[in-house]
Amino acid sequence: MVDERSGIEIVVVESAGFCFGVKRAIDIAFDLARKDRRGIYTFGPIIHNPQVIEKLRDKGVFSTEDVYQDDAKVMIIRTHGIPLDLMEKASKMGYEIVDATCPFVKKAQHYAKLLSEEGYQVIILGDRDHPEVKGLVSYAGGDVLVIGDKEILPELKHRVGIVVQTTQPVENLKRLMGKVMEQSKEMKVYNTICNSTAQRLAETAQIAGRVGVMVVVGGRNSANTTQLANLCSSVPVRTYHIETAAELKLEWFKDCRKVGITAGASTPDWIINDVREMIKDIGGRQG
Numbered sequence: 001m002v003d004e005r006s007g008i009e010i011v012v013v014e015s016a017g018f019c020f021g022v023k024r025a026i027d028i029a030f031d032l033a034r035k036d037r038r039g040i041y042t043f044g045p046i047i048h049n050p051q052v053i054e055k056l057r058d059k060g061v062f063s064t065e066d067v068y069q070d071d072a073k074v075m076i077i078r079t080h081g082i083p084l085d086l087m088e089k090a091s092k093m094g095y096e097i098v099d100a101t102c103p104f105v106k107k108a109q110h111y112a113k114l115l116s117e118e119g120y121q122v123i124i125l126g127d128r129d130h131p132e133v134k135g136l137v138s139y140a141g142g143d144v145l146v147i148g149d150k151e152i153l154p155e156l157k158h159r160v161g162i163v164v165q166t167t168q169p170v171e172n173l174k175r176l177m178g179k180v181m182e183q184s185k186e187m188k189v190y191n192t193i194c195n196s197t198a199q200r201l202a203e204t205a206q207i208a209g210r211v212g213v214m215v216v217v218g219g220r221n222s223a224n225t226t227q228l229a230n231l232c233s234s235v236p237v238r239t240y241h242i243e244t245a246a247e248l249k250l251e252w253f254k255d256c257r258k259v260g261i262t263a264g265a266s267t268p269d270w271i272i273n274d275v276r277e278m279i280k281d282i283g284g285r286q287g
């Protein structure tokens, strides 16, 4: 619908913003903070969104990368999970562990372990620097390879098992499966891609194809937000990746009457609403 004040039509992707796993983790963290408990930590940023992390800090929930936290009473495990050895160390620390690992990530961890126990060479398709993948590697035991999209495969064993970082596009998995089949005799695949990511990508692509500008909202350190920005750019449509409404610029919307907004799984509704309102203001100023 065209906004009367600005004359701009703003279309927000329906699935933009918090996914199930992130909402669950954030609710856990804010619930604990409401109980006025001191010494609440999250292992690593609970989600990849600096503004939410700051809000949690204001409520007394701090992020740490160190399981040895002397004053910790509660340690919340982030949505992406943590490596097995760190979990074991944390469990000996005497504080309460509240596991906010997304159940879908937990499933991927379970399958990585299962494949390893069944004697497969485990391939994890994903970004090796991402915390979720680092966690998956620890569950897959010793015989594990992390393969990023379009990477050349090394020589593989005859029995290969595949687990996928939850935010990977299905095209990457199809490509990898094709390449593995050229080498191996047996391939077992657990498609651990999360539907919410695929759905958000599909809805975003659809809207990006019918607007003049796409604004992608979310942390610059958020893999799935960056993926949305890359997807929009490839449509192609003029795309801007921002973290907050304060970054919007008047000139981006010059001669543009239809704007799409999408957001990563770790972007809260209040930031998406701020962006929508600011775009209306900008449109109004353009006359």
Ligand code: SF4
Binding pocket: 019, 020, 021, 022, 079, 102, 103, 104, 105, 166, 167, 194, 195, 196, 197, 265
């Ligand atoms: S994107 Fe999917 S796997 Fe990742 S936290 Fe959200 S619901 Fe869980």
